[in-house]
Amino acid sequence: MHIDARKLNNKSIIEGDICIVGAGTAGISIALEWMNSPYKVILLEGGGFEYDDQVQDLNGGKTTGQKYFPLKSSRLRYFGGTTGHWAGMCSPLDHVDFRKRDWVPHSGWPIVKEDLDPFYARAHKTLGLGPYEYSFDYWRKEIPNLNPFPLDDKVVWNKMWQFSTARFGNLYRETILKARNIHLYTYANVVNLEASEGVNSIREAQTRDHSGKTHTVRAKHFILACGAIQNARMLLASNKQAPAGLGNQNDVVGRYFMEHLEVSSAELWLTKPFPTDLYNWSYGVTRASAELAITEETQEQFKILNGTASFAPLVFAKHVKQRMEVWQNEDPRESAKNMFAEWDRAGAEAEKEGTGSIQRAYMLNTRIEQAPNPNSRVTLGSEKDGLGVPRASLNWEFTPLDKRSIRKIYELLGQQMGIAGLGRVKLLEFLRDENNYTFPDDTNGGWHHMGTTRMSEDPKKGVVDANCQVHGIQNLHVAGSGCFTTSGAPNPTLTLVSLSIRLSDYVMGKM
Ligand SMILES: Cc1cc2nc3c(=O)[nH]c(=O)nc-3n(C[C@H](O)[C@H](O)[C@H](O)COP(=O)(O)OP(=O)(O)OC[C@H]3O[C@@H](n4cnc5c(N)ncnc54)[C@H](O)[C@@H]3O)c2cc1C
Structure with missing residues (x-):
């Protein structure tokens, strides 16, 4: 009524x-x-x-x-x-997210992941998502051609996502x-x-x-x-x-x-092309895809926050302005229009530039929790x-832990890519000085x-x-x-x- x-x-x-x-x-x-x-x-x-x-x-x-x-x-x-x-990007919190972590001030929910699991399954129906399944093994059977990077799973894992329209x-x-x-x-x-x-x-x-x-x-x-x-x-x-x-x-x-810091953080240069279907996403088309995440044990070892890395072709990423820059109109319809126009513009630039060795180059974008800060x-x-x-x-406001965690994630990914002989990771300028805890003005949030x-x-x-x-x-x-x-x-x-x-x-x- x-x-x-x-x-x-x-x-x-x-x-x-x-x-x-x-x-x-x-x-x-x-x-x-x-x-x-x-x-x-x-x-x-x-x-x-x-x-x-x-x-x-x-x-x-x-x-x-x-x-x-x-x-x-x-x-x-x-x-x-x-x-x-x-x-419409959806993925559940991890077990570690609910824990009281002695290295993350003010952390620790009064509930655990298992308390939410039955409700995640019901929320999937409300949001029109697929089954409440987020293991890579499940999706590998559902979707052919999902190739994970062969990295040490004690350090890096594939965090799966589903997409709601x-x-x-x-x-x-x-x-x-x-x-x-x-x-x-x-x-x-x-x-x-x-x-x-x-x-x-x-x-x-x-x-x-x-x-x-x-x-x-x-x-x-x-x-x-x-x-x-x-x-x-x-x-x-x-x-x-x-x-x-x-x-x-x-x-x-x-x-x-808190917001999610969504920050372009490092370049990934592969030694030879690798199929990245698992890590791609297209609105309304992709059922599930992955981002690279750091395991709970490794987070604990290095006392860092929980975060992931997603991929964008470098030839596109280097031309595109950050959304914090282009989403500044007070009218949400205008801001959205500006963002899509910017993506089209960068896409056209990338096309003009062509490919060549750049096919093997990606921008790694961090998605990370922000340490709770009163x-x-x-x-x-x-x-x-x-x-x-x-x-x-x-x-x-941010805390030094936010920045230290982002830097450490790429040090770890760089080491793992090197060990696996897959390629090299190059930190962006703003992450290089480990005593500098500031963030660039165009650091994105996710509107979260x-x-x-x-x-x-x-x-x-x-x-x-x-x-x-x-x-x-x-x-x-x-x-x-x-x-x-x-x-x-x-x-x-x-x-x-x-x-x-x-x-x-x-x-x-x-x-
Ligand atoms: C561009 C963009 C992209 C996003 N993408 C994603 C994504 O991919 N994945 C994801 O998980 N999240 C995403 N989000 C965030 C997501 O949209 C929000 O997390 C979610 O919608 C919040 O739900 P909510 O019910 O708390 O608030 P809302 O959905 O904003 O609902 C609040 C409602 O309360 C009403 N209201 C407000 N004040 C009053 C009042 N005083 N009296 C009566 N009614 C009132 C509003 O009109 C509104 O209908 C995105 C957000 C934006 C802006």
Whole structure:
């Protein structure tokens, strides 16, 4: 059932069993789990079914520290959320990602990989992926011509990926609209959560639109599913009963913001051509491909973060501008257009240049977790958005461990390529001085926002507990990658959908 909240009488009261705030990736994944249940689900979406610049502008905010994408264009604010322009790359976290690692400060989830495995399998269905299988041996049988580099598997392994083409706004629109117990309200931007006097439960949520209409939503349970930056912002801005913001009694909300560093790092020159089908990916075509990853034992030995290396032909990579440079337009549609145009331009340059020995040369691109850092954080800015809510402000920072880990990964890959007689690895300039911990301005993130409402059993170290319930507030939960304690190397959406389905089961259990 769909209701445009702009058409309701001002000050309407909306009531249900659960209220999900945000009909994006996490919110829709949860709503689907409640379909045909005996419960009335209120699904509040800030935007409509199409891009609307006035609503999108609510995402705008300042960034400081390391150069970042404009906040306005790094996520989408309408039904379906940021799957509206995601790339669909999926791979689960590794066992090591959940561990408390003595060399990674603030690491250690309160759950282990096995706790998430059944939910990863369910998330595969939601995201329209293949079987929940990520071993190279499985995919080698499925797809012919997958040739791995013959490297020492005690040091390097092939981390497999699968690819989703799901755009939730198209894929699930009809299903959600037809579900009798799901009441989707569009143009229902939540601007405040009202807590009980003791701040141990949420009484109601308030929505507002640009005409000034406000509505009140009451439910037994509330789930924030607005994306990691926005969830933190909403907790901080809901500060009537708790001056520091909801769940922020220990000043953790918004801290530990993490991205995946996606950085061109080294050139690989093979001594002779090697078939790299296993390491290639083409949107909508490839079912599974691999990136080179460092084993858990080797990470522990060298005290480095978890990361992978992907391949791009050097003849293309040396011509292309980094996406941090070309994705700087505030309008996400323009930024996306600029990025695709840049890829076309670099492709044409590469073609002009021809091939020759360069066929054997690749750019190795790192994808790596960022060490959790309390100074990398989302706060409230001084400026307000069009609905009167303080805008988000992001300070993005790195630690020396981030850079040391990237350098070490390529030293290891270089050694392994040499030992196997496959070729040589040449570090890019910015990695050569081991006492220099800075990153170039065009260092990419993946538009992956994580850690701002991190999970920990200790309320002093985390915002949510192992079930994604906000510490101390019994009916308030957070869905999404903000709950990640550490981020692992792979893109976050498969894991955040898995966590959301797990949260959904937990809340249903409470009903
Ligand atoms: C260009 C690009 C490429 C990407 N590629 C990949 C990839 O290949 N693999 C991968 O894993 N990830 C990728 N991502 C990241 C991925 O899109 C996100 O991880 C994921 O969409 C986040 O899901 P979410 O539900 O937390 O947030 P979203 O999907 O952004 O959903 C949040 C929803 O909340 C709504 N909302 C916000 N505020 C309010 C409010 N106050 N009231 C009501 N509703 C509100 C929004 O309108 C939106 O619908 C990519 C992102 C971008 C930008």
